[in-house]
Amino acid sequence: MNEVFDARELFRALHAHEVAYVTNGGVAVQAHGGQRMTQDLDVAVASARENFESLAGALSELDARILGPDGRRSDSTPGATLLASGDQWHLVTRHGRLDVMTVPVRLGSFEEMRGRAHEVPMDDFIVPVASRRDLLVLKRAAGRAQDLADIELLESLDQDEGAAGPA
Amino acid sequence: MKVTSIEAGVPGPGERDHRAVPSALADSLQRPMEERLALAVSWNRAASELRVGLSRIERRTADR
Numbered sequence: 001m002n003e004v005f006d007a008r009e010l011f012r013a014l015h016a017h018e019v020a021y022v023t024n025g026g027v028a029v030q031a032h033g034g035q036r037m038t039q040d041l042d043v044a045v046a047s048a049r050e051n052f053e054s055l056a057g058a059l060s061e062l063d064a065r066i067l068g069p070d071g072r073r074s075d076s077t078p079g080a081t082l083l084a085s086g087d088q089w090h091l092v093t094r095h096g097r098l099d100v101m102t103v104p105v106r107l108g109s110f111e112e113m114r115g116r117a118h119e120v121p122m123d124d125f126i127v128p129v130a131s132r133r134d135l136l137v138l139k140r141a142a143g144r145a146q147d148l149a150d151i152e153l154l155e156s157l158d159q160d161e162g163a164a165g166p167a
Numbered sequence: 168m169k170v171t172s173i174e175a176g177v178p179g180p181g182e183r184d185h186r187a188v189p190s191a192l193a194d195s196l197q198r199p200m201e202e203r204l205a206l207a208v209s210w211n212r213a214a215s216e217l218r219v220g221l222s223r224i225e226r227r228t229a230d231r
Binding site: 003004005006007008011027030031032033035037038039096118120121122127129153157 | 191192195200201203204206207208210211214216218219
């Protein structure tokens with residue numbers, strides 16, 4: 001499997017299958033001005049059944065496999081029922097790592113998070129990028145070394161281009 | 168635009184540092200988010216290609 005990380009192709013597949021999602025994690029931090037590199041795409045998805053069907057379609061196109069904590073990969077692409085049974089999935093796809101999660105309670109509903117997201121054009125589609133405030137909430141909750149560095153960056157930016165989510 | 172805290176502090180060994188070049192951050196913030204996202208996607212891909220290429224070379228070397 002070619003595992004060069006290409007977020008553009010991951011975005012394209014999510015868009016093509018009409019997955020309701022918001023980009024967070026390192027790529028979103030970069031979109032807000034962060035200069036660090038990342039090797040995976042993190043997205044929060046709507047937890048409606050039909051959205052898991054859409055996500056399963058996108059993952060099938062991407063030939064995705066679940067990456068277990070021991071580094072082993074599932075034998076097949078996860079279906080909607082399996083995806084709906086968990087809050088977070090680490091996946092390996094033909095275009096690199098994709099981490100999928102449902103929206104944490106502290107951020108409210110997916111629709112609220114989506115409403116606060118920036119709609120960023122890319123090629124012929126739109127990439128929803130989490131607001132700076134929502135990123136800060138997620139990063140503070142995660143608390144890893146790279147998250148602390150991201151928090152420092154995000155807090156230093158006094159521009160937030162329209163986001164007005166919970167502190 | 169306030170970027171003062173970006174310029175403060177030095178990262179410890181092994182820490183990733185997106186503040187390493189404050190002028191790069193300042194330049195980045197002048198760009199629209201659309202451009203920043205497109206650049207990020209390209210940079211990440213380029214870094215990933217290098218990583219995959221290096222890993223292939225290392226594997227080939229180890230197999231000899």
